[in-house]
Amino acid sequence: xxxxxxxxxxxxxxxxxxxxxxxxxxxxxxxxxxxxxxxxxxxxxxxxxxxxxxxxxxxxxxxxxxxxxxxxxxxxxxxxxxxxxxxxxxxxxxxxxxxxxxxxxxxxxxxxxxxxxxxxxxxxxxxxxxxxxxxxxxxxxxxxxxxxxxxxxxxxxxxxxxxxxxxxxxxxxxxxxxxxxxxxxxxxxxxxxxxxxxxxxxxxxxxxxxxxxxxxxxxxxxxxxxxxxxxxxxxxxxxxxxxxxxxxxxxxxxxxxxxxxxxxxxxxxxxxxxxxxxxxxxxxxxxxxxxxxxxxxxxxxxxxxxxxxxxx
Numbered sequence: 176x177x178x179x180x181x182x183x184x185x186x187x188x189x190x191x192x193x194x195x196x197x198x199x200x201x202x203x204x205x206x207x208x209x210x211x212x213x214x215x216x217x218x219x220x221x222x223x224x225x226x227x228x229x230x231x232x233x234x235x236x237x238x239x240x241x242x243x244x245x246x247x248x249x250x251x252x253x254x255x256x257x258x259x260x261x262x263x264x265x266x267x268x269x270x271x272x273x274x275x276x277x278x279x280x281x282x283x284x285x286x287x288x289x290x291x292x293x294x295x296x297x298x299x300x301x302x303x304x305x306x307x308x309x310x311x312x313x314x315x316x317x318x319x320x321x322x323x324x325x326x327x328x329x330x331x332x333x334x335x336x337x338x339x340x341x342x343x344x345x346x347x348x349x350x351x352x353x354x355x356x357x358x359x360x361x362x363x364x365x366x367x368x369x370x371x372x373x374x375x376x377x378x379x380x381x382x383x384x385x386x387x388x389x390x391x392x393x394x395x396x397x398x399x400x401x402x403x404x405x406x407x408x409x410x411x412x413x414x415x416x417x418x419x420x421x422x423x424x425x426x427x428x429x430x431x432x433x434x435x436x437x438x439x440x441x442x443x444x445x446x447x448x449x450x451x452x453x454x455x456x457x458x459x460x461x462x463x464x465x466x467x468x469x470x471x472x473x474x475x476x477x478x479x480x481x482x483x484x485x486x487x
């Protein structure tokens with residue numbers, strides 16, 4: 176059961192506060208960094224590469240850099256022109272792979288059209304792939320790799336799992352439905368839940384009677400990128416709902432105000448669910464916090480030091 180005092184939504188469900196959990200996780204990361212510096216002279220370093228000037232990506236990269244420094248780690252930021260070709264970006268990745276001060280590498284997605292993202296991801300040293308997107312990390316996650324073969328896990332689904340375990344404790348035997356099958360969230364989320372001994376269904380746009388499938392879930396994870404697609408009538412009474420979606424809506428009229436909504440119709444679902452993440456303030460803050468934790472884990476593994484247990 177949750178270690179935090181529950182806040183109720185207007186609908187009656189407990190509100191899963193991702194901001195508060197992320198703050199606690201970041202505090203643990205900061206403490207771990209201080210110990211590594213004092214005991215081993217090791218400062219974890221995170222390199223972020225941004226190609227182009229996508230406004231959302233720029234905001235995200237600035238936030239990553241700020242929080243990396245605040246946690247006591249070294250931040251290396253590389254901004255490349257939008258016209259950068261693939262060979263130049265691959266050369267930058269190779270340079271970071273070889274840099275002993277860099278323990279984690281993140282190439283911000285999406286990339287411009289002239290660059291193949293899968294080729295770039297494949298070029299990152301898997302041991303520095305703190306996004307967890309490399310095929311080797313995906314394979315290690317699939318096969319339950321441990322020790323030297325333990326994966327670096329994608330940040331967003333790992334953050335979701337942390338929230339679920341904080342809320343529910345032991346997940347074994349629960350029915351989990353993941354709506355969405357992306358390599359970034361849906362597939363790794365399903366693997367993480369399976370490793371926790373959940374019975375897992377991956378649903379998607381072609382799932383027959385999707386509402387009925389969702390209603391069978393004790394844990395419902397929505398990661399489809401469609402504003403408020405999951406309705407309250409799709410939620411099993413008392414279920415725990417994790418909304419990964421971040422969608423900006425309301426700009427149909429020129430000059431009109433926009434707002435952020437998730438993939439779940441929050442008010443409807445909160446009237447049925449036992450607990451639910453808000454948007455914003457739910458899963459979103461967890462992503463950077465887990466990125467910092469992954470960077471510390473990667474640094475420890477590269478140095479041959481036992482990595483801290485961040486509660487995963």
